[in-house]
Amino acid sequence: MDEELKRKIEKIYKDTEVEFPERNRMVVKTKKASTLSILEFLKKEGFRQLKAISCVDWIKEGEFELIYHLAPLNSPLHVMVKIRIERKNAETETILKIFENAKVYEREIYELFGIEFKGNPDLSPLFLENWHDLPPFRKDFDTRKYVKKTFDEIPSVEDRNERT
């Protein structure tokens, strides 16, 4: 079943390559432009469940890699659609029209990586409180400097009291 699926995808989408790293795992690498159509196609093929969206920060190549994890309801096959977007002002199309539950995943990635999802109505902060720094999951974010800046800056109450 996986072989003929592979042939079908490569027949339709020229610039994608499909491989099977292990049993029941299929990786589809494609361009950013054709992500929406591929996701739509896979959804029609029966991969109706968007399990998660994860993101990898390749800082050396200056690119983010977005991975959409899809799974069918009736077979163990797990599909990963991988696309690459450049790091500077990273932004891509939202997939809310295909999978409604992507809203919160995109909101999380926007908050922690800073990737702009055009078309997502609600990209408000989800986990971080009162955050004005670089998105924390980026490789160029220095946590030690941030801790020194925010937490060690706050004086402890006791010595404040003794000195005055």
Place this chain on the structure above:
Amino acid sequence: MNLEILMITAFGGSFLTYLCGKVSSKVRDFFAVFISLILVVFISCFYGKSQTIHYFNFFNLPLILTINKLSWLFAIAVEVITALSVIFSLSYMKNKEKLDFYYFIMLVVNASMLGIVLSGDFLSFYIFWEIMSWSAFLLISYNRGPALKAGMKYIVMSIIGSICMLVGIISIYTSYGTLNISQISSQISSASSDYILLISILFLIAFGIKNAIWPFHTWLPPAHSEAPSPFSAVLSGILIKMGSYGFLLILYIIAGLNLFLELFIAHWVLCWLGAITLVISTFIALLQNDAKKLLAWHSIGQVGYIILGITFGTNLGFAGGVFHIFNHATFKSLLFLTVGAIEYRTRGVRDLNSLGGLIKKMPITFFGALVGACGLIGIPLTNGFVSKWLIYKTLILKGHPFLAFAALIGTWGTILSLYKFIHNIFLGQLPEKYKDVKEVPFSMQFPIVILSLIIILFGILPGIPLKVINSIAVSAGFPSLDVSIWGIASEKGALNMINIFATVLIALVLMRLVFQMGEKRTRISQDNNYAAGSYIPVDKYNYTVEFYQPLFRMIKPYFRDFVDEFYSKIVKAGRTLSDRTRKIYCGDLGYYVTYIVLFLVILIAIKLWGKVW
């Protein structure tokens, strides 16, 4: 000081207020209050005296006004409640239009109720009864819109009632030649029992409709919730009690209770009717979300208690029933006045799901609503408790535990629904839009405080009203009840309200001291509240919707107003029937001529070939 002057001041005063209204609104308001207070003084100086005057001849039929202990009691109740609601409506109706008409009709209703209570013969009884029904109709449909439909429903049912009464009066006149109540009551005992049954059924239908007993109650909820609040206080406080006055008239004076007791079926039917009224309407009240509808359904419920009290021919039952009539008048009109105060301040909002937290802004109205609710439930130290205690005692000692069970379950229905009433309006979070609500002006607080004091006073010292009621019972032929200032002393279980009041007071003082022993408390506002660690911003913590959700799911299908649905089915059937006849009776001449010709042809055909006769 005779009755004729009393009636003249009552009716004349109402007409004069209408004229003063033309002059200026201030004079009219002052004059209306003055008239109602004067009437209270006139009536109170009739205490104990009995007097009969023949004031007019209607085609050789003497119209008589008489006053005895029973009618005095009703008269004083009528006057006090109307005076308080007139004072209440001074500022409640301030910015509404057509106020001359309002005060005029209010005083006409008051005068006609006075007439009913004082009338000595059936004809004047009937005349004042009609005046009362019609003026009440005018006031129910005072504020336009849905009130018109409610008024229509009310007037149609009261017309049916007065027609039955008219038939009864005519049959009495034909068989006895006189309409004087005292003469009739002496002659009627000789009549055959089924004639008495017919007469009492006719009259009981008329009074049952006015009294909103179960099958005839459908007019009451829309009428009470659409009428302006001061008038709905009079309506459910006193106007319904005219029906109970009629009951007392029929059961004790005309038919004489021992006669009635022999007709076992009628007595049994009346008791179970009262019990059904009680249970069903109290639990329907539980499901209402509109404050005034909830109170209206309770008015129907409490009538069940009165019926249960009256139809048992013991002196306890009579005392309980009559005392409950006046208790219900006090706390029901108090509750309606508090709802009026809420409406006045929140600009007409009385939906229980959108109010809340008003205790901080309107403490006196809350005090009135609390005392009224305790009276309606029958918490000790309120007068409702004493009358309910009397009724229960008669039910149990006469050996009717299931009727007593229905009454007690009715009490629990009132507790749940009245706590919902108090909780959804006064307790809980104060919504943002009622932040600037202030307490009602003094002219509205005065009646609320007076009525609450009456409820508590008669609750602690029930002897005062019970002595008067006992004297009525004795005059109606009952063995006297050993009533003392603090309650009833009897071998099978006494009631001593002073002891209860003293112990509760001491216990309260002791607990206040124990409360004082603890550490000092700090006062916090309503948003400093436990919300599992999170902070809930303003207006996000209101939660008074559907207060008894689990209970509704269980009892909603069983406690609907079946009778109302049944009546609307009849109305619909009537309308479809009339539509069908419109096709035939369609109004242009051609059709009518053809019908007449056809009819003649048929007649001739029968005549020639029929050979039938």
Place this chain on the structure above:
Amino acid sequence: MVIKIIEFIFSPFLAFIIGVFFLGLFRKIVARIHQRYGPPIIQPLLDVIKLFHQKGFSHGALFDLGLILSLAGSIVVVLFIPFGGICPLKSSGGLLVILYTMLFLPLGIALSGGEGANPNISIGISRKLILCLGYEVPFLLILLSTMSFYRTISIVDIVNSQKNFHWTLFSPLFLSGIAYFMILPAMLGMRPFDIVSAPQEISSGPAVEYGGKYLGLFHIQHSFSIFIMIALFVDLFLGGGENIFYFFLKMLTIFFIMVLIHSVFPRLRLEQALRYLWKWPTIFAFLGVIISKVVR
């Protein structure tokens, strides 16, 4: 006259002690059932002492008054109930007055809780009133069956007519006795029916906003209500005891059984509780009333 005054002071104090002792016993028995050592018997007393030394928060005048009213109401009800021979307010009210003064308890808590302006409290109160309606249906039938069986409404007469061992439980009214026994957990608020103060669901219902001395008063009121419910049962069905010790023994056995039931059953939902309460207990109580009319 002096005996009367002593009775007046003595019986609420005794009721408080018995109630607190029962609460301590309750926690000890439940602990032992969980195979753990459990707190000392006087732990509730220590808790109340601690709570009176904590600065509570108050939401307004009614927040304090409602609680005080409910506590005062429970003391007044205790004075009405004959307790092993002493009944201070014998002459001024019978079973009906007890029934109606018992309304002070839920109403006082409801009023003061309502002022606390917290949704958990309101849900707790609406559950309490619905549960009260639930168990009142059989409870009223039971009271009516005893009243119409003994042809009186004063509880002292009922107790006196159960002298030397022909208790109502063994008389033809044993059905209402069983019905009362079946609804007792609901009246005490014990486990199968502790829907009202469910700590997990609505974080202890009406007591959410009570801190410091409010919680102390709430515990005292809870101990009084336990005493009242069980004393009423012993008076109506177990002959009320010649002196205080017998009365206490009977109450102890009833309470012990209730605690065993408490620690075994899971908590019911409100609909299940209502369906249970309006089924078998009501049928038994209904039969009890019929028997009381027929046998009389």
Place this chain on the structure above:
Amino acid sequence: MDRKNILKWLKEPGKMGHKYSLWAVYFCTGCGIIEIPPTITSQWDAERFGVIPVATPRQANLFMITGYVSVKTLKAIIRTYEQMPEPKYTVAFGSCPINGGMYWDSYNTIKHIDKYIPIDGWIAGCMPRPEAIFIGVTKLWMMIDKGAATGYIRYRKNYKFYRRNQEKLFGKLPWPPLYPVDEKENKNG
């Protein structure tokens, strides 16, 4: 364990009461909450010392900060602490509340909980076992006896500094200050 000493009860009932009926808020702030169920159930019964979990902060006088404190949980901790009635004690479990522990350089955990709410007792151990918790409780008894468990008094006295630290971390707090904080002194403070 001088619970049976009647004389002490009569002399200072408040202190003894707080010692032998510590009611803990059942609020799981971090990974340490997994140690609470075994302490209150049958193996190490905490109820024999009078320590029981209660549902709301209003009813409690002991607040256990169990394990690391994330920035978001600190808001709920402050809110719960402020809703507890006055003589209240706090105990922190493990090293993470002390100085951040193994999350010392993480961007979303609080390093020194002591800067935001006062802590009376610290129990060491990367989640202390129930025996350690009991030792902590007994130490707390001794502190209450000596009158050293004065977290809540420190909070009331230095509320201005605590409030400023909290607002430095969270920006403007939505709920009003518990004790009156006079703004002017705050500027130059």
